[in-house]
Amino acid sequence: MRYLPLTKNSRQAMLQSIGVKDVDALYKDVPKEAFIKGLADLPLHKGEIEVERLMGAYANQNNAAPDGPFFLGAGTYYHHVPATVDYVIQRSEFLTAYTPYQPEIAQGTLQVIFEYQTMISRLTGQDVANASMYCGSTALAEAALMAMRVTKRRKIAVGTALHPHYREVLKAYMGNFGDVTIVDGEPDDQAACVIVQSPDFFGTPHKYEKWRELCDKTGALLVVLVTEIVSLGLLPPPAQADIVCGEAQSIGLAMGYGGPHLGFFACKEAYLRQMPGRLCGMTEDADGKRGFVLTLSTREQHIRRDKATSNICTNQGLCALAFTVHLALLGEEGFRRLARLNHEAACRLAEALSSVGGVKIENESFFNEFVIELPGPAKPLVEELAGKNIIAGYPLEEKRLLVAATEMTTAEDIRSFAKALKESL
Secondary structure (H helix, E strand, O other), X not given: OOOOXXXXXXXXXXXXXHOOOOHHHHHOOOOHHHOOOOOOOOOOOOOHHHHHHHXXXXXXXXXXXXXXXXXXXXXXXOOOOOHHHHHHHOOHHHHOOOXXXXXXXXXXXXXXXXXXXXXXXXXXOOOEEOOOEOOHHHHHXXXXXXXXXXXXXOEEEEOOOOOHHHHHHHHHHHOOOOOOEEEEOOOOOOOOEEEEEOOOOOOOOOOOHHHHHHHHHHOOEEEEEEOOHHHHHOOOOOOOOOEEEEEOOOXXXXXXXXXXXXXXXXXXXXXXXXXXXXXXXXXXXXXXXXXXXXXXXXXXXXOOHHHOOEOOOOOOHHHHHHHHHHHHHHHHHHHHHHHHHHHHHHHHHHHHHHOOOOOEEOOOOOOOEEEEEOOOOHHHHHHHHHOOXXXXXXXXXXXXXXXXXXXOOOHHHHHHHHHHHXXXX
């Protein structure tokens, strides 16, 4: 009972209270093929030293990004994180006080959140930003729900090539609302919003004027999704949008096997009270001193569930801190320079790969990611190059490969990739 404090009777009472027959019913939305059959292929018990050795051996089977040429993007990107970031976020006043319910003892955390919100607002060209969200995909789903609340409509249009994982999360969220439809194409007068990812999943950036006109005509909201936040250092901010959301992992956070990541969310001031999550504001105390407090927290923890705008239970406080520290170190000019370095690396990569016989660059424009067409299937090629310690990219259907370059991509990495690609083809 040390690690399993609930009795059989207490479990049954909880199940009865929420109206389900057994624990399995709580997992009804998980596809059957996702469940592990039987016990996992792991030792039943080991000592701490043995566990550390075993897990280290498992980790060493991975091809980590620093171990060789790395061109995988598709929503998570290999960027440099200054050592200062880890030093600051591991200070006890930040590491242990990340939930700022008591402002009198969490002024540092609250100020960081306020600075983070300001940075996101400036990057996106929006009026307000919240205190962060779990990740880009859930931020997008919350943006769609917010648009539905604002417009009282139940249709979502997807206007550009949307990241397939984000689409799956969007579908999973909307699965709880039986009458919501998701369609590809332009919004009509039944659409709550149109989602425009830029750069899109294939790396192509988009302008927003056309989408703004369509939204003004149909009454839909314009939701812009950004999965590579570094692109905002070169591309115009999506100020025409009603809601801007996305993934901020590229600043301050390592890839970390897919997480934790940092979702960001910003919008026009007119929609402030429909924003999910929470928002930090600046005020003055009784002595006239500057202070920071949570000024908006329309979550089901704090208000009646039927009035809540989100069931997001927290923000990514520590990840938002890492982002804020990193971006403060870069400054405005440093951020722009970082974006230029990314684009230049991608241009050098495109030039090198286009010189390989049988390889064609699909994009007319891109930031730091683009699609190449190959003379043969992409997936076997990626597996072959992984055997040579080259992570070639994200294989798409048939003969297409999505590749990315960042400031971490060296000239030698590009030469090795081009050489190996030529030999394999």
